[in-house]
Amino acid sequence: MTAFEPNSLSSYSQEDVQRILQLAIARQADEQDKEFSxxxxxxxxxxxxxxxxxxxxxxxxxxxxxxxxxxxxxxNAYRMTKFKKRVGNYAIVNGFLLLIDFVGGGTVTWSLYFLLFCGLVLGLDVWNTFPTKGEDYEKAFQRWNRKHQIKQTINSFVSKWFKAIQI
Known part of the structure; x- marks a missing residue:
């Protein structure tokens, strides 16, 4: 490979210019360990x-x-937290049922069917939770975002109302 020659390319695309400048600015900021005003x-x-x-x-x-x-x-963090909670619930319920089945008969029989059914439900939950692209994800995000904005508006209104009462 040859050394870099500044005049080897006569022109650059806009994307190339953006990327080169982005890398140069990032390198300079790393070397000087600072942010730009x-x-x-x-x-x-x-x-x-x-x-x-x-x-x-x-x-x-x-x-x-x-x-x-x-x-x-x-x-995404909210979805992951909800998923972890569902996995914990799954583990607790199925562990309890396995224990009851084992203690009741000395072997594990009927609880395996419940375990398999819940495993299927958990697998579908994984299928729906982890994708971060697509129409279903966008709908879920928009629904969550609307709820989140409504909560913020209500909280803001209530806090202003309480401040007005305290005066």
Whole structure:
């Protein structure tokens, strides 16, 4: 492989430029172990001939995407917590039934059918819980997000109401 020659490619695609600059900025930030201020971001944009208006719109888009990503992470954590609780319930109920069956007859017989049926239900639960793409996931996320926003609105209203009463 030959050494890097700056003039070896006469042009770069927009995606290539974005990726190269992203890697260079990340490397510089790692070396200096710091974050960039808004003024530094504005200075970089000015050097790249990006207008302040376009920078502001890009920042708004980034904040929106970042907020949605955080909401999806919270939703995935919520789903995982619910799944772990169901697995715990499955283990407790089936362990109890296996114990009753064993103590009652000295062997495990009828409880295996219940164990297999619950295992099937748990397998379907795994099938529905772990995918993070697709129409079903989007519907579940939208439903959770609406519920979450309603809870936040109600909590905000109640806290304002209590503050008004205390005054």
């Amino acid at each position: 808004y003024e530094q971001l504005l200075e970089i944009a000015t050097e790249l001939q990006i207008s302040p208006d376009n920078l502001k719109l890009a920042e708004i888009d980034w904040r929106s995407q970042h907020n949605e990503l955080r909401q999806r992470q919270a939703f």
